[in-house]
Amino acid sequence: DAKTTQPTSMDCAEGRAANLPCNHSTISGNEYVYWYRQIHSQGPQYIIHGLKNNETNEMASLIITEDRKSSTLILPHATLRDTAVYYCIVRVMEYGNKLVFGAGTILRVKS
């Protein structure tokens, strides 16, 4: 699975959009971009995933560049409860394929 690079930490004001970048320059054509987050002491929570088209669900939007070498997770209206570590993962969608979590980005939402 391709490696990813994320900023170590980011701050965001409550109510504003949080834009979390991820670089995955070695991504292969059959690899998906997944985003998870982990709030302190809880299990990782699935947010969204995509292959090459932009995706949106009730939690977030995922914007993938045309060359697929980078992506951005957008939380449209961040709240204090969105403070967490956010993980960008690139992987082949294959049953039994492990998730490889890097260091992630610590997002702090401040009032």
Next chain:
Amino acid sequence: DAGITQSPRHKVTETGTPVTLRCHQTENHRYMYWYRQDPGHGLRLIHYSYGVKDTDKGEVSDGYSVSRSKTEDFLLTLESATSSQTSVYFCAISGGLGGTDTQYFGPGTRLTVL
């Protein structure tokens, strides 16, 4: 949240004792996984199951065994617990409808081996 529970949620045990952690799901997902999470190592896959009685090793399987006798239950056993197995253990499931392999995680079990 996906219907995944883990038990116990916290456990303290002594070196050399056997320990069994349980993961229970109500989603009828085919695949189940056990990960451990340690500072500086992220999440690492211990074992996974691709069906009843079908299991395979992950990257850190030494000292652990698993069993799956029913779709809904996946057990992780530390045969003789060591201090290096002090960790937070997460269960995950995947294989729901739609063909997606998205993994959903349980709340975790914090294990301390003294």
